[in-house]
Structure formats: structure tokens, C-alpha cells
Amino acid sequence: MAVVQDAIIGWKTITHGCHVLEAGSTRHFRTGDWRSIRPVTDNEKCIKCGMCYIFCPEMCYEQDDDGYFVANLDYCKGCGICANECPKNAITMVPEEED
Amino acid sequence: MAKRVGVEVSIAIAEAVKLAQAEIIAAYPITPQTHIVEHLSEIVADGELDAEFIPVESEHAALSTCCGSVAAGARTYTATSSQGLMLMSEVLYVASGMRLPIVMTVANRALSAPISIWNDHQDIMSQRDCGWIQTFAENGQEAVDLTIHAFKVAEDKKVSLPMIVNIDGFTLSHVIEPIELPDQEDVDRYLPPFRPKYRLDPKRPISMGPVGIPEVYTESRMAHDQAIKNAKRWIIKAWDEFEEIFGRRYNPIEQYMAEDAEILLVTMGSISETAMTAVDKMRDDGKKVGLLRIRLWRPFPSIEFRKAAKGAKALAVVDRTLPPGAASGPVASELRNVFYKVPGAPKTFGFIAGLGGRDVTVERFEEIVDKAEFYSKKRPKELYEVIGVREK
Ligand code: SF4
Numbered sequence A: 001m002a003v004v005q006d007a008i009i010g011w012k013t014i015t016h017g018c019h020v021l022e023a024g025s026t027r028h029f030r031t032g033d034w035r036s037i038r039p040v041t042d043n044e045k046c047i048k049c050g051m052c053y054i055f056c057p058e059m060c061y062e063q064d065d066d067g068y069f070v071a072n073l074d075y076c077k078g079c080g081i082c083a084n085e086c087p088k089n090a091i092t093m094v095p096e097e098e099d
Numbered sequence B: 001m002a003k004r005v006g007v008e009v010s011i012a013i014a015e016a017v018k019l020a021q022a023e024i025i026a027a028y029p030i031t032p033q034t035h036i037v038e039h040l041s042e043i044v045a046d047g048e049l050d051a052e053f054i055p056v057e058s059e060h061a062a063l064s065t066c067c068g069s070v071a072a073g074a075r076t077y078t079a080t081s082s083q084g085l086m087l088m089s090e091v092l093y094v095a096s097g098m099r100l101p102i103v104m105t106v107a108n109r110a111l112s113a114p115i116s117i118w119n120d121h122q123d124i125m126s127q128r129d130c131g132w133i134q135t136f137a138e139n140g141q142e143a144v145d146l147t148i149h150a151f152k153v154a155e156d157k158k159v160s161l162p163m164i165v166n167i168d169g170f171t172l173s174h175v176i177e178p179i180e181l182p183d184q185e186d187v188d189r190y191l192p193p194f195r196p197k198y199r200l201d202p203k204r205p206i207s208m209g210p211v212g213i214p215e216v217y218t219e220s221r222m223a224h225d226q227a228i229k230n231a232k233r234w235i236i237k238a239w240d241e242f243e244e245i246f247g248r249r250y251n252p253i254e255q256y257m258a259e260d261a262e263i264l265l266v267t268m269g270s271i272s273e274t275a276m277t278a279v280d281k282m283r284d285d286g287k288k289v290g291l292l293r294i295r296l297w298r299p300f301p302s303i304e305f306r307k308a309a310k311g312a313k314a315l316a317v318v319d320r321t322l323p324p325g326a327a328s329g330p331v332a333s334e335l336r337n338v339f340y341k342v343p344g345a346p347k348t349f350g351f352i353a354g355l356g357g358r359d360v361t362v363e364r365f366e367e368i369v370d371k372a373e374f375y376s377k378k379r380p381k382e383l384y385e386v387i388g389v390r391e392k
């Protein structure tokens, strides 16, 4: 969370009107850090239909070189929607503490 | 030469906005402010002002539209009153927190319930802490001058805060007064084009109004507070320049017969004119009475007030709102703070008068002064008193 730490500035140095002057800066905020369960895809079952990609409210699925969909865990909040929507039940939600 | 004309104050304010060359006007009609934006919509429709008049569905939308337009870099104006200001409330804080220099006229009016369209200061006092710079006009000329001044101050890069010019509903908005409308070239000389510090531009994207996490929220509020306090300098400087170009002088606190006064009335807005007449009468009767009129309400001119009230025994403060359950009216509270533990400070007595359109007459001011005189010898039981209320 280095960038958030950098953002901790004083009242004299805070930006005018608290504006964010850098475009696309929300990328720095890893919003997935409070997730308690995460999606794990079984590529054996996956048919690469992309439903997980379409339904993920965080838009955190990306396609890898082989065409499989991979969740970016920096932003995945563990809501389980992808697992629920997957027509092949290829996605399992796994508790975070059981690595 | 600017000509003096007999004109309704609302129309004159609209003309002032035209002279200021506002580019976006987004407004919703509400009594007693309607004539201002009605006239502006005519001016725009007639092609006299190259602006976009946006008729919106509510005051909430009006001020939200203004936020967007000023953020995009357009000179922006709106006006409202009473319940309309209540509906804007949420966006008032958004505009000031985002440092968006919108100029707004508030035609002060009472709040429901019971329904009242008449004048007092309950609407604006409920938004006292909205973070906008706030001035009060006493007459039509001041309403015009303070409107032009507001654009200059609000849009100044060193200030960059929204600004409200308060005018008393009906008492000012609906009366015809002799008003000198400034010449366009003088206004152009006074008011430079709007060049905001930051604006929304697809070529250089920035975000306005982000989340302020607990780690930065306090700092952002402190920065806002300091910005409005620092603005006082530029508010006064803009009045200095106003005097140079237009010949009329304005100050944060206006004094009338105050130098040797023992009792000072403190007023805000149009009742100040009646108060001056009352002071004249009491002076004729040999009473050492003076008047301080608050022109700049936010930021509050504390230092100027201490100076202006020096030597007085008592302050008779007239509040035009009755905040239920409060220790006293907002103006009296403010002044008690300003004078707290100041050596030789005058005693502050709070009076509440002129609610919901009830006139505050010369006789009422005499009554207030008599009471303040009495209370300076014998401490009153209450921190404020409602003047002219029927006790039955
Ligand atoms: S669990 Fe929710 S946030 Fe995470 S990848 Fe699935 S749909 Fe997206």
C-alpha cells in the first residue's frame, strides 16, 4: 500500500479541493485486500466461455495466453459471483486462510 | 458614465450577472428569487448574453449542474431561496469542498413549517457552515455591486471558493430602487476572464470529489477552513479595486455613528437601513447609540469586529432566526466567541426579531437599545430575547 502511504499528506500539501491530479490512479488502490474467500478455477472443467469475466463486478478477470480466465487477486473482493455464474462449476471459492 | 435608473432589485441583479458575462446559469424558480433568473432567461433568449441557461428540475439539480459547469471552466451563476436552498444543501458542501467558484444569490426567506414566503434569515443560517464565502447586501445598489464583487473574489485563483450574496427576500428582491448599473467596460476592467486553477479537460484528466479516507479527511477540512480564512485578504482587496473603478466603498463591517457609541446595534442585511434611521433618532434624543452592520458573514471578520466595537459598553445583536433549543442566535453566539476574555470587551445581548416577514421598525430598535442599556446594569435571565412576540 505504498501509494496510499504516500497520499498521507498534511493540510498544507493536500491537493486543491482534494482533487486527484493523476489519471487512472485508482489502479494503485488494491481494493481486494479485505477479501475472505477467493476464486480458484479448475481449467480441466473450464470451457473458456467468459461468463466469469462478464459477471465479475470488479472487472478483474483477464485472459491468459492459453485463453483461460484468471482473476486478478489485487482487486477481487471475493464476492463469489463468478463461481455462481460459471456454467461448468469450474470455479471454487476457497477461504483465504487455507492456502 | 454609468446611469442611475429606477429598477427592481431582482432585475438589477440579473443585469449585474449579465455585466459579469456569466456563461452558464442553471436555476430553478422559487419565490422570492424567481424574478432574477426569469430575467436572466430572457436576457439569454434575446441574445443579449452569450450564455447557456439551463432550466433544471430542482434546486438540487441546479447546483449540481453549476458544479459541473464551473468544474469545466465556465463562469457560473445561480440563485435560490428558502426551501430551494434546503434542497441544495447537500450540493452546497460538495461545491465548497471541491473549491468550485460558483456565484449564487440567496433571496433570504423563512423556512416551513408553517409555510412562509416572507423574509428572515433562517434559510441561510441553516447553511451557515456550508463553507461558502457569504456577504449581505443592505440595498439594491449593494446587491448589484456585491454580485460583481463575488465573481471577482470567488474566481480568484488565490481564493477559488463559491460565494453567496444574501439579499433580503421581498424587502430587497421586489422593490424598485434607484440603482447605478456599472458600464460594461468598467466591469470588464474589474473582472478578468475566468481562468480556474484546475478544470475538467479530457486532454489532461483529473478527478474531482474523490473519497477522503480517514487519513486525509481532517487535512482536507483544515485546508478548506484556512482557505476561507485567507480569502478575507482578497475579499477586501477586491473591494479596494472596486472603489478605484466604481467609486463605492465596501468593508467587512460597516460602521454608523459608532466611534463614541456606548451601545452598538449589530445588524445584517436590509434592516440595517431602518437601524440607521433609528440611530439618528436616538442620537437626536441624546443617546450614545451606534450601529455595526455585518457585510461579510463568512469568513467572519473577528479582528475587524474587535476594532469596530472598541470602547462600547454593550452590543445589542439582532438575529433574524430563532434556532430552537440553541443557547442563542447565531450572530450573538459568534460575537460572544469573538469577545470572549477580550479585556474591556462590550457585553453582548442577543435579540431575535423580524421573523417570517415581520417588520423591524424604528420603535423596535429603540426598544432593543433600551433593553440592552437596562441589561448592562442588570444581567438578563436569558441569553436572548424574542422582540415583539405576543405573550399570551
Ligand atoms: S469473486 Fe467476485 S470479485 Fe472475485 S473474481 Fe469472482 S466475481 Fe470477481
Ligand code: SF4
Pocket: A041, A045, A046, A047, A048, A049, A050, A051, A052, A053, A069, A085, A086, A087, A088, A089, A090, A091
Ligand atoms: S465462467 Fe467458468 S467456464 Fe466460463 S470461462 Fe469462466 S471459469 Fe471458464
